Structure formats: C-alpha cells, structure tokens
Amino acid sequence: MSEINENVTDGEIKSECANQESTNTSEEYAYLDRGGFSSEKFKIELRGLPKFYGIVELKKLMNQKLGLNMSKIKRPKNGSHWLYACFQNDEERTKAIAALNGYSWKGKTLIAEEAKPAPDPLVRKRKQDEDTAQSKKKKEDENKPQEERLKDAVTPYWNIPYEEQLKIKEKEIKNLLMKFDNEVWKIDKGRRNKIESNRKLYNGLSFELKPIEKSPVTEGYRNKCEFTVGIDEETQKPTVGFRLGSYVTGTVAVAPPTSLQHIPEKTKKAVLLFQDFVRKSEMAPFSPADYSGFWRYLTVRESTFSGDLMLIIAMHPQDLSSKQLEELSEQLVEHFSSEEAVACGVKSLYFEVIRKRRVGEDASKPVHLMGSTHIIDTILGLQFRISAEAFFQVNTAAAGVLLARAAALGGARGATALDVCCGSGALGLCLAQHCDKVFGLELVAEAVKDAKANAELNNIKNCEFFTGKAEDILPSVLARVTGDNIIAIVDPPRAGLHMRAVTQLRNTQKVKRLIYISCSPSSAIKNFVDLARPSSKTLKGAPFVPVCAVPVDMFPHTRHVELLILFEREGSSKPEETTEPVEAQADIVENNKTTEVQQTPDDVNTSATSCVT
Structure with missing residues (x-):
C-alpha cells in the first residue's frame, strides 16, 4: 500500500530533517565501529591540573602510582589546565575515572569525567563543504523563476532525458541493495560462502537485479x-x-x-x-x-x-x-x-x-x-472502483507493469496468496486466476469495501478481504488457510511493515515465498534485513532469502522508484509457477482502453445535497 505524495505534511518534513541530521551525526562517528583501536574511543577529560607540572610526571602518577593503564595523553595547544587521557577499553577508563576524580595532586583536586570522542575530521570537512554547497544552491534557487523552482521541488528530474533518469534510479537501487546484502553478510555467517559465490554471478549482488522497468507513460501520468x-x-x-x-x-x-x-x-x-x-x-x-x-x-x-x-x-x-x-x-x-x-x-x-x-x-x-x-479505472483488463479514501497506484499504466511482474513471480498453482496491505484489491485480484485462494488484509475499511466490490465486478469468486492492522489480524487470517503453500505479497506504506507482522510471517512455515513491494526502499531496508536474518528466539522460522529484485519506474521525473523483491523461504522447494509469461500479461495493458465499464446504480448518487451534513 505504497504511494508517493510530493506535497508531504510539515510533520513528515520535520521528521525527515531530524532523521537526516541524526544520519549526518552518526557518519561523523562511524569510524568508532570499523574495528581496530582508536584513542578517541575510551578517553577521559582531566581538569583542575596544577599550574606547573610535566607530562612525564603525570604519566608516572597514572601508570605507576595509581596503577592505571593509560595509553596516550592529548594536551590542548593553548596550555589550558585540562587534557584528555586515553585508555584501551571501557573497563580501564572506568577504573581511571574512579581513581583520578577527587584525587589531590600538587595542592589541586583533580576532576575526571568521561569524554566524548571527536568527530571524524574528514567526514566533518565533507559535511561542511556540502552545507556550503547547499547554501550556495539555495541562493541560486532564490534567483530562479518561480516556475523553475517549483519544477525542481516537485519533479527534480524534469530536465533530465528519461533514459538518463532510469540509469540514475537503477544505480541508486543497486547501491541500496548492496547495503542490504552487506547487512545480511554481517549477521549471517552461515550464508557468507553462498553470498560470495552468488556475487560473482550477479555483478556484486547475492541475487539477481533485473533491469528497471520503464513507465509506459511519462507525461501526465498521475491519477x-x-x-x-x-x-x-x-x-x-x-x-x-x-x-x-x-x-x-x-x-x-x-x-x-x-x-x-x-x-x-x-x-x-x-x-x-x-x-x-x-x-x-x-x-x-x-x-x-x-x-x-x-x-x-x-x-x-x-x-x-x-x-x-x-x-x-x-x-x-x-x-x-x-x-x-x-x-x-x-x-x-x-x-x-x-x-x-x-x-x-x-x-x-x-x-x-x-x-x-x-x-x-x-x-x-x-x-x-x-x-x-x-x-x-482498469488495470490488466480488470475493473476497479475507487473511493475517496482508498489506495490505488498513482500511475495506472506503470501499475499494470508492476502487477504483471508480481503476478508472474507470485502466481503458483495450488498456492494461497496472502495480500497484506491490499488497498482496493488490485494485486490480489490479478493473482486470483493463478492461485487457489486469495486473502486480502487492509487497514482502511472503505478500501476493503472497494476490494469486495471489485471482486464482484470482475466475477472473481476465490478472494476474501479483511479489515484491520496487518499485525493484529494476520494470525486469524493465516488460521483460515488450509493448504501448506502460501505466497505473501506485502505492499505497506512508506515506513514499512510493523515488526509484529514481519515476525508472524517469519514464524508461519506455510509461507514459502514473499514478494515485498516498496515505494521507499530505503525505509524498507530494516524489513528486508529482518526477513532475511538467521533464526532466533523471536524469529523462529527459517529466513527468507532474496532471489530476485525488479525496479519499476512508477514516478517519472522524480527521484522515487518502486521496488519489487521476491524472497523464498530457506530450504523450501520452489513451487510450480504460473505458465502464463509476464509479457503476455503486460500486453493486456494495451487493450485496457477497449474494456467496457458498467456502473451499478449503487455507484452513482445523483442527489446534490442528500449526504450534506
């Protein structure tokens, strides 16, 4: 249930800015987690030093008289009566603070406290350069015509040829998936050999990244x-x-x-x-x-x-x-x-x-x-009624491409499809002809009404839809499934799927495959990692292994891109896939315009004031 809205709320902007500031700060201290010793990691600040003393004299006090294992002293250039003392680990630093804080030396009472590490000077310099560049860009923007400023804000790729836009997005997706891949490599030692061997096959990734799918329409595409x-x-x-x-x-x-x-x-x-x-x-x-x-x-x-x-x-x-x-x-x-x-x-x-x-x-x-x-509206030859609050993909033509790819990957004879965050039921209804049964879950009650009406409108009998938060109703819906082969399709909001829902999917062994669709892949990385991490007390089921990723350009002229990833349960045999090729399904998009839409009397209200409150 993902959708990009260029005109986000002030609260979302403030939250994103806070997250960005936190990210920038963490980058300045990333060197502390790279392994190896850094004198910045376990240092103390020592104040109240006497007016006259020698560094050698201070070292003897710490290491010989007090029995501390001090490795380095950093003294400010201005000769202040304070300095930094560095230690090998947290235990030794704690011991030093206890020994030095309040200690009387040369008539002075010393003050010892834990000191914060210094930021990486190279990263900080780069950040300052970026801030300077952004400030310069802001001044340049202020001199631009309003029309151009709006284009830059809403459709930042407006002046880049479409083929170049696709290359940029494809590169960004690959970089993001490599971060995901590296995270899995860190936490799953047992899969490292397999990951390394697969990377030789898939150009640096442990799974296949398909070429980005173009949007059939690039102008006036937003519905x-x-x-x-x-x-x-x-x-x-x-x-x-x-x-x-x-x-x-x-x-x-x-x-x-x-x-x-x-x-x-x-x-x-x-x-x-x-x-x-x-x-x-x-x-x-x-x-x-x-x-x-x-x-x-x-x-x-x-x-x-x-x-x-x-x-x-x-x-x-x-x-x-x-x-x-x-x-x-x-x-x-x-x-x-x-x-x-x-x-x-x-x-x-x-x-x-x-x-x-x-x-x-x-x-x-x-x-x-x-x-x-x-x-x-229509997608892949199916008709969909859309209410005021219901979710529906904002690019109808590209949605046909997305759903055709998802159906080709997810459709399996004898399987049950679990459509999590189903919106108006578009994906589940497209999968219905390839699966024995489809269960849809959606938070918005109006969208569920639409999904049920859409199943009836298209004479699809093997779909059921339920209202509620995925993490709350997943157990009861999963209990309805009689077979032992479930394909889950997850299309959550930008923030991703609730951890309880991820846990329930991981712990349900009948879920053999999972398709994750995201319009904000960077926000969904945590979900990807939790699906793929090794089994634990909480995540008892075998992990899901990424098999294939397909980027689809749902949002031409913007930085956004939709990403579809197919995961398979580790150790499960691959089920029989749909025999209908993806290309055949995608061709249906071209014929959508000839489909006749029948509106029922319930769909139309000709009274102008009957619902006014």
Whole structure:
C-alpha cells in the first residue's frame, strides 16, 4: 500500500530533517565501529591540573602510582589546565575515572569525567563543504523563476532525458541493495560462502537485479494529486498548487502546477476551477504558521480509463457554525455543477472538515456531496472502483507493469496468496486466476469495501478481504488457510511493515515465498534485513532469502522508484509457477482502453445535497 505524495505534511518534513541530521551525526562517528583501536574511543577529560607540572610526571602518577593503564595523553595547544587521557577499553577508563576524580595532586583536586570522542575530521570537512554547497544552491534557487523552482521541488528530474533518469534510479537501487546484502553478510555467517559465490554471478549482488522497468507513460501520468492551498509569492493571491519548499526551511509559499509535466491537463483545469471558488469565497487559506485561515487542500483523482474526476476538498472550519458549513457545501455543489465543471469531467465531489482531534476521537472523513460515490479505472483488463479514501497506484499504466511482474513471480498453482496491505484489491485480484485462494488484509475499511466490490465486478469468486492492522489480524487470517503453500505479497506504506507482522510471517512455515513491494526502499531496508536474518528466539522460522529484485519506474521525473523483491523461504522447494509469461500479461495493458465499464446504480448518487451534513 505504497504511494508517493510530493506535497508531504510539515510533520513528515520535520521528521525527515531530524532523521537526516541524526544520519549526518552518526557518519561523523562511524569510524568508532570499523574495528581496530582508536584513542578517541575510551578517553577521559582531566581538569583542575596544577599550574606547573610535566607530562612525564603525570604519566608516572597514572601508570605507576595509581596503577592505571593509560595509553596516550592529548594536551590542548593553548596550555589550558585540562587534557584528555586515553585508555584501551571501557573497563580501564572506568577504573581511571574512579581513581583520578577527587584525587589531590600538587595542592589541586583533580576532576575526571568521561569524554566524548571527536568527530571524524574528514567526514566533518565533507559535511561542511556540502552545507556550503547547499547554501550556495539555495541562493541560486532564490534567483530562479518561480516556475523553475517549483519544477525542481516537485519533479527534480524534469530536465533530465528519461533514459538518463532510469540509469540514475537503477544505480541508486543497486547501491541500496548492496547495503542490504552487506547487512545480511554481517549477521549471517552461515550464508557468507553462498553470498560470495552468488556475487560473482550477479555483478556484486547475492541475487539477481533485473533491469528497471520503464513507465509506459511519462507525461501526465498521475491519477491522484494532493494540492495545497496557500499564497502565491508572485501574485500574493490565494493559490492552489504545491509548496516551493518546506516549512522547516521557512517556506510556505504555493505556486500553481500548470508547468508540471506529470500532472494531467484535466486535473490542472480542476485545480483552476477550485482556485476560482477559493478566491471568490474571500476565505483565507489555512496558515501553518499561526493556524489561521480555512482552505487546506484539494485532492483530485482521475480515471485514466473514462477521464472522470473525483474531487475531495478539505478545510479547517475555525469558528464556522454548522449552518455556515452547510451553506458552503451547497455553494460547492453549485460551483462544480456548472457547464465548465461538467466539461472538465467532474463526476464526484467530497467535502472534508478537518478539526483538531481529541483523544479517542476518530479522524475526520470526507462527506459525499454530489455525483458518483466512486470512479472506475482498469488495470490488466480488470475493473476497479475507487473511493475517496482508498489506495490505488498513482500511475495506472506503470501499475499494470508492476502487477504483471508480481503476478508472474507470485502466481503458483495450488498456492494461497496472502495480500497484506491490499488497498482496493488490485494485486490480489490479478493473482486470483493463478492461485487457489486469495486473502486480502487492509487497514482502511472503505478500501476493503472497494476490494469486495471489485471482486464482484470482475466475477472473481476465490478472494476474501479483511479489515484491520496487518499485525493484529494476520494470525486469524493465516488460521483460515488450509493448504501448506502460501505466497505473501506485502505492499505497506512508506515506513514499512510493523515488526509484529514481519515476525508472524517469519514464524508461519506455510509461507514459502514473499514478494515485498516498496515505494521507499530505503525505509524498507530494516524489513528486508529482518526477513532475511538467521533464526532466533523471536524469529523462529527459517529466513527468507532474496532471489530476485525488479525496479519499476512508477514516478517519472522524480527521484522515487518502486521496488519489487521476491524472497523464498530457506530450504523450501520452489513451487510450480504460473505458465502464463509476464509479457503476455503486460500486453493486456494495451487493450485496457477497449474494456467496457458498467456502473451499478449503487455507484452513482445523483442527489446534490442528500449526504450534506
């Protein structure tokens, strides 16, 4: 259930900045863990020294009189009455502090404390150079036109040829997988020989890395976009678009998305329609600086099959009354029922009021105002209804490639598929024709409703879907499986799968293969390592061994890439794979546009105000 959203929240930005700062700091001290002795590792700071003393005299005091095993003294150049004394290990350092702290020498009482190691000077110098370069780049960015600054912020690869983008992403994925590989090598001594021999076969990796799969569409490919409402720096008017920077760097300005190549033209028109409403309303955009204002964001979902648009408008109500909110809802319905909105393809409208939650309260949900309650799209010849809150891959054409690859790797006659974080059921339904049974697990209740409806829509009988956190409901779902050959497909949010869920998958021996799909592979490394680490008291089942990795470019012009990794249970025999080649499945994507979509009466609500609250 992974998805990239360029317009992340302030909290996510602050968290990422804190993580980056922590990473930079840890790099400066990485030399302490590389093996070998460093005088920085076990040193003390000794203060309160007498005005006149000799280093040889001090060494005799420590090593001979007090029986300490001091290996080195570091004295500051300015002749201060303090210095560093270094020892061989933590035990000797602790002993030195106990002996020296409070010791009277030459009429002075010494103070001894544990000292922090010095940062690696080379790493620190490189970091300072990077900071200087970033500061220089920031000044250069400030002199760029706003349109170019927005492109750099949202689609940083916008001016790089697509084939070059693919090479960059392929290289980054390989480097990341090598880190994963090295981590497994460190923790699993028993597999080191196998890893080393495989690295000769797979160009430095212990498993096969397939060439990156291109996106069939590189322009206007996003079927879902979330736009922020803010103030345009150039016009000083309320604007619907993307931020030029982050809140952490002091930037809250918003620029219009008209120049961005990955957003469809119909979506851009819908943005202008809502922007027109915001400006006429004379209600200010919400300000993250002082929490004033009303309009928060606009989410646009577009069916690449029919061109229908679903709009979800969110606002902070401040002190608006229920009656005022109802009147505002009626105004939105009227605005998006206009000829211009109909021509744009607006077929569904939702309104969400975002209030600060109290403890125990559920999060706010979008309320349906007009039109259809869902839009319908197609992947690999299957039809999918999509609700306001449900997850659906943002690049429909590339999703067809991703699901075809996953189905080819995961489909096995006689197997049961376990689709963890299944969203609207797309992957599970694509696998259904290759497996005996599919069980889908999803946290979002609306998405589960969609998954069940999609199974019915496509006349697929061998799928069941369950609502709940994966780590909570996995045991009960696994208990339903009667066979002893399970293929698990994991497609979690960016942060990865909860450790309890990883443990349950590891400890269920019936899970023979596992496909992990991630839109943020760097965030999922810990999951990869935990799946592959040797058995322990907690992870009792045999480890999963990486067999094959397939990067899929779901997000052209950005740094992001989707990664699919096939793991096999160590010691398990390889099950019979699907006989239908991947190429044959991928070809279905080309025929999707000719599939007729049937909307049931339940999918459409023609009343403009029946669901207004």
